[in-house]
Amino acid sequence: MSHTAxxxxxxxxxxxxxxxxxxxxxxGVSVLVREGRIAELGRPLTADPGVExxxxxxxxxxxxxxxxxxxxLDESAETSPVAYRTLTAVPALRALLDNGFTTVRDLGSAHLxxxxxxxxxxxxxxxxGPRIIAAPNILSPRGGxxxxxxxxxxxxxxxxGAVADGVEEVRRAVREQARAGADWIKFAGGGGFSSPADxxxxxxxxxxxxxxxxxxxxxxxLPCATHAFGDRAVLRAVAAGVRSVEHGCxxxxxxxxxxxxxxxxxxxxxxxxxxxxxxxDDDAFWSDSMSFTRTSYRTHAERLRDGLRRPARTAVKxxxxxxxxxxxxxxxxxxxxxxxxxxxxxxxxxxxxxxxxAELLGRPDLGTVTPGATADLVAVQGDPFQDIxxxxxARYVFQSGRLVKGPESGRCPTRR
Numbered sequence: 001m002s003h004t005a006x007x008x009x010x011x012x013x014x015x016x017x018x019x020x021x022x023x024x025x026x027x028g029v030s031v032l033v034r035e036g037r038i039a040e041l042g043r044p045l046t047a048d049p050g051v052e053x054x055x056x057x058x059x060x061x062x063x064x065x066x067x068x069x070x071x072x073l074d075e076s077a078e079t080s081p082v083a084y085r086t087l088t089a090v091p092a093l094r095a096l097l098d099n100g101f102t103t104v105r106d107l108g109s110a111h112l113x114x115x116x117x118x119x120x121x122x123x124x125x126x127x128x129g130p131r132i133i134a135a136p137n138i139l140s141p142r143g144g145x146x147x148x149x150x151x152x153x154x155x156x157x158x159x160x161g162a163v164a165d166g167v168e169e170v171r172r173a174v175r176e177q178a179r180a181g182a183d184w185i186k187f188a189g190g191g192g193f194s195s196p197a198d199x200x201x202x203x204x205x206x207x208x209x210x211x212x213x214x215x216x217x218x219x220x221x222l223p224c225a226t227h228a229f230g231d232r233a234v235l236r237a238v239a240a241g242v243r244s245v246e247h248g249c250x251x252x253x254x255x256x257x258x259x260x261x262x263x264x265x266x267x268x269x270x271x272x273x274x275x276x277x278x279x280x281d282d283d284a285f286w287s288d289s290m291s292f293t294r295t296s297y298r299t300h301a302e303r304l305r306d307g308l309r310r311p312a313r314t315a316v317k318x319x320x321x322x323x324x325x326x327x328x329x330x331x332x333x334x335x336x337x338x339x340x341x342x343x344x345x346x347x348x349x350x351x352x353x354x355x356x357x358a359e360l361l362g363r364p365d366l367g368t369v370t371p372g373a374t375a376d377l378v379a380v381q382g383d384p385f386q387d388i389x390x391x392x393x394a395r396y397v398f399q400s401g402r403l404v405k406g407p408e409s410g411r412c413p414t415r416r
């Protein structure tokens with residue numbers, strides 16, 4: 001089974017266009033899409049007979065958004081039957097696409113390479129959702145952030161997680177990820193707030209282990225992303241040659257300078273941190289199973305709030321990522337206003353989710369509205385440069401030139 005073929009030609013007429021190259025949107029520019037790619041931009045463009053025309057009054061047309069850090073599979077269903085757990089991703093995929101996110105990088109789960117199968121299902125048109133770039137699992141030492149149920153291992157010998165210790169285990173684990181169909185390798189460079197056996201301050205792998213992990217991935221043509229919060233974990237990962245650091249919320253100028261010099265990308269995932277910080281006093285929100293997470297956030301709250309403001313003051317290449325799945329996927333757009341709350345400009349935040357994200361992922365065909373680019377597009381109601389919350393009002397979404405979402409009112413787009 002394959003995707004329905006894209007419309008041969010369609011002319012889009014938004015009120016304004018932002019191509020991700022300029023510093024601001026431009027009024028009155030139309031976009032001609034042909035065979036799934038951007039064919040032409042102009043003011044005005046006239047449609048030849050038979051060309052479909054879609055008017056978008058009040059809308060800004062932008063490149064399709066890219067979320068570089070999501071988790072599509074429900075972690076609470078980790079021990080459920082595989083078929084059920086795979087299906088938990090279906091509503092997540094729909095929600096992300098409806099928000100205008102036409103590409104996501106899924107940074108894996110503790111067990112099984114299910115996101116690789118989801119990637120194929122989306123490509124084959126079996127499931128509606130964003131294009132998926134997959135890191136099958138998070139590699140972790142025993143007792144690290146990806147060792148999700150250490151109590152089961154201790155009591156029953158059942159291991160939940162892609163755990164690997166020492167040079168040889170790490171090398172083998174990377175090769176197993178490649179064999180499973182990985183686009184990326186994700187590993188825990190340090191601990192986290194939701195880790196049952198470590199803390200966000202901890203550092204998971206030695207420099208030798210990280211060097212081996214990244215070098216093995218590089219031999220296989222696979223880039224690496226690391227989960228890391230503090231300087232020691234970040235600095236080791238940058239020295240090893242990772243392409244992106246995920247979170248980095250406790251990183252100081254030492255780490256930021258090293259990242260700038262190495263060209264390492266930061267994916268700061270700021271909304272997820274405020275999502276939990278803002279609910280610390282809400283007893284109904286925290287279940288017994290999350291009590292250690294609540295304690296960890298309380299312990300680090302002030303330091304975390306301070307750390308969230310640092311990246312905007314740096315020249316680090318920041319790519320948009322949310323950690324959606326730790327909160328409802330439908331809220332991932334809220335990363336945009338959260339970035340602005342912490343000092344980012346609208347321009348930098350929007351580029352983080354378009355051209356910079358595409359650069360991180362090695363997809364030069366994505367992230368801009370330029371001739372020859374893949375016609376992944378989102379039209380939002382309003383102007384996000386004036387009101388960043390417009391990013392939460394996706395009215396039209398195109399994926400490879402196909403209209404996959406029309407107006408939320410249910411009315412058909414204007415066509416001539």
